[in-house]
Structure formats: structure tokens, C-alpha cells
Amino acid sequence: MNTVPRITDAQRRSRLAGHHLPGPGRRASVVREVAESVLALHATDAATVYLSAAARVESPSCECIERELYEREVLLRMTAMRCTLFVVPTSLAPVMLAAVGRPNAAARMKGLLRQLEANGYGDATWLEDVSRGTLEAVRERGEATTAELATAVPGLDRQVVVSPGKPYDSRRSIATDLLFALAADGRLTRGSRRGGWTSNQHAWTLAPELPDIPAPVARVELVRHWLGAFGPGTVADLKWWTGWTVAETRKAVAAADAVEVRLDEGAGYALAEHLDAPVAAPEPSAVLLPALDPTPMGWRERGFYLDADHVPALFDRMGNIGPTVWWDGRIIGGWAQRKDGTLTWRLLDDPGRDARAAIEAEAERITAFLGNRRFTPAYRTPLERELTS
Numbered sequence: 001m002n003t004v005p006r007i008t009d010a011q012r013r014s015r016l017a018g019h020h021l022p023g024p025g026r027r028a029s030v031v032r033e034v035a036e037s038v039l040a041l042h043a044t045d046a047a048t049v050y051l052s053a054a055a056r057v058e059s060p061s062c063e064c065i066e067r068e069l070y071e072r073e074v075l076l077r078m079t080a081m082r083c084t085l086f087v088v089p090t091s092l093a094p095v096m097l098a099a100v101g102r103p104n105a106a107a108r109m110k111g112l113l114r115q116l117e118a119n120g121y122g123d124a125t126w127l128e129d130v131s132r133g134t135l136e137a138v139r140e141r142g143e144a145t146t147a148e149l150a151t152a153v154p155g156l157d158r159q160v161v162v163s164p165g166k167p168y169d170s171r172r173s174i175a176t177d178l179l180f181a182l183a184a185d186g187r188l189t190r191g192s193r194r195g196g197w198t199s200n201q202h203a204w205t206l207a208p209e210l211p212d213i214p215a216p217v218a219r220v221e222l223v224r225h226w227l228g229a230f231g232p233g234t235v236a237d238l239k240w241w242t243g244w245t246v247a248e249t250r251k252a253v254a255a256a257d258a259v260e261v262r263l264d265e266g267a268g269y270a271l272a273e274h275l276d277a278p279v280a281a282p283e284p285s286a287v288l289l290p291a292l293d294p295t296p297m298g299w300r301e302r303g304f305y306l307d308a309d310h311v312p313a314l315f316d317r318m319g320n321i322g323p324t325v326w327w328d329g330r331i332i333g334g335w336a337q338r339k340d341g342t343l344t345w346r347l348l349d350d351p352g353r354d355a356r357a358a359i360e361a362e363a364e365r366i367t368a369f370l371g372n373r374r375f376t377p378a379y380r381t382p383l384e385r386e387l388t389s
Helices: 009-020 031-038 046-054 062-069 093-118 124-141 146-152 174-184 215-230 235-242 246-255 272-276 308-314 353-370 382-388
Strands: 075-079 085-089 159-162 170-173 188-193 202-206 259-263 266-270 286-289 324-327 330-337 343-347
Touching (some): 009 031, 009 215, 031 046, 046 062, 075 093, 075 174, 093 215, 124 146, 124 174, 170 174, 215 235, 235 246, 286 353
Antiparallel strands (some): 075 085, 159 170, 259 266, 324 330, 330 343
16 A cells, blocks of 8 residues: 655755755855745845845855846846746746746736726727837837836826725826736836845836746646745645645646655645655754745745744734744744844744854854845844844
8 A cells, every 4th residue: 555755844844954045065156046946036125135145155245146136048037926026047937927927917917907997097908008108118218117118108107096985095006007017927027226235126128038838837847846946845835835726736736746745734745856865954054044035935834944933023914024043944033134234133942052153153154245235124023123123
């Protein structure tokens, strides 16, 4: 009788540490390797991309990371999982676009069309004309900001009233939703940054043409990539990470030939090669990951690396995680940057003398990387606020 293989929490932490938390002598040499190890770098908070890379690169410099982030032949900024901005390896971008980007774009365009009709501005033909004019304006200029496009393209500067007649009604620019949808659809991408390293303001430029992949095929491919980087994991983990429906997730997992495994918290899935070649536990290492880093945001069910008692201190009310201190594949505390540039942290578990010394050394390494740069997470958490008060 066939038995379902078991993968323990300790084994999962070993795999997590090996893929996501490199220590001295095991760090990446370039940002592309970092992005590949975690599939995509969260870019909603501009500072996160730099700090996620610095935590995993052997000799990080802000200038080198900056240069790599805008090499579109290697890395591409795109709207992907859960309508969130990521920096994605360009080789994986076609899969991301078909599996999550274009569905997001279709949903946003559908919602925008409803708002246009409700406000009496126009129909689908009108929206298509504005979209075409927007793309042509970007093509003519090479790149342009949202404000520049709203001035140049007739109709793009219009405002729609959201929830008219309600106490919470608001106004929103057509440009905001349309440019988001065109980017998610793979027709625009973020160009040069306007402002400092923590700025989220970018110009828009035409996106490179990517191979067209059928959505069902892309979803299966993305499942295999996710299991390779984050697996083993559960259907709930994958559904949360991608933003798919339960039915889409289960169908893609089944088609990916994933192997059912028994995890400490219940049923999960892994790639067959995970079972054929178990990962040896790497040497324990200390890592300081920033808010919204892709590692702690990679699973919905985090019990194998995070004590539930620590969640209230490390997450905000919307489920966004703050800066975290890791040791030996587990979150053991949080950290922050004070106004004077020094790093401070609080350990929620006592990892022992060796771990504390390693954390001190890692904090010195990240402090050297930051130099005179300052940052505050876009989504602040209770512990991060306490550390900087």
C-alpha cells in the first residue's frame, strides 16, 4: 500500500533556509539570482527591493542594485500576484503575465468600464480609444509620467465618482486605473524612477514583447516554480500567494504532477525531486529581511517558521509583515532603522549567544550597505513603531 510521504517542519525550514536565507559564503553575486531564488521581489514599497536584495547579496551596493533593477533584459517590474507590483526575472515574466497579470488587467478594465458608464463618460469603444491614445503618447515620448499622459491624452484626465451618493463616495482619476490595467496586461512597464531610492514614482514606457502563453498552461508552470522555491506547501498557501480561486489552484496543482505529502499541519504538495533529494540543513545564519519581503509573504500558513504569539507584533492589521530577524530558518524578532541611521532590533525568542553575535554582525553589514540612506516602511507594524519611537 502506498503511503503519503511526510515532510516535517524542521525539513521545511531547512529548505527555506537553503533557498531564501543564504549566510556567509552562500550569498548571491547579482540581484537576478536573488529574484530567481524567491521568484519575484516585492516592489510595492520601493525600499523593500533594495533591502531584500542586500540581505542576500554577498557584497551589496545601492548603486549596483539600482543598475540591475532597470536592466529589462534581466529583470522586469510588473503587476503580478494579488495585483501587487513585483520585480520579476524577465525569463519568468511571460508566465507571470499569463497566469496572474492579464487576469488582473481584465478585472480592472471591467471595473473601470462600469465606473465610466455610471458616470456617463463613455462605453467600451470610448475606453479603447483612450487606451490606444495613451499607448501612442508613450510611444512618441519614449516614457512619460501619469501626470504628463493625463495632460496629453484627451479623456485620460477625467475623474470618476466611486460609490456616488454614499457617505464614503470619492473621486478617482481614470488615468490611475487605466495605466494600472495597461501595465498588468503587459503593454506598459515602469520606466525611470522619479525621486530618491525610496520613491514609488516612475515614468511609464512600453513593455517589451513577451511570448504569449495560454493562461492554464502558465498557471501550471507557475505552480511548479512556486513549489520549487517555496515548496512543500498547501493549496491554501498557493491560492493566497497567487490570488487565484480555489478551483483554479487545485486544477493547476493537479496538472503540475505535484506529489501529495503530509505536513505537520496537514496535507500539502511538493515536487517529486524534493522527495528524491532531501535538502541538508545549512549552517545557521542570521538574516535581516525588510517589510513585505517575499519570503515571509510566501505562505499563508506560517506556523513552521513563525510562532503565532509573535504575529501581532510583526504584522499590521491588513496582514503586511514588517522587518524581521531570522535565525536558522525561523523568525525570532523584528528590527528597524532609527532616524539617526542606526539599526535596532528586538528578539522575541532567545536564540543563544552565537545567534546574537551573528545578528549583530549582520546588522553591521546592512548598516554599511545603507550608509547615509534612511527609510521607513510603507506599512508600519507595532514592533517597528516601538523600536523607532
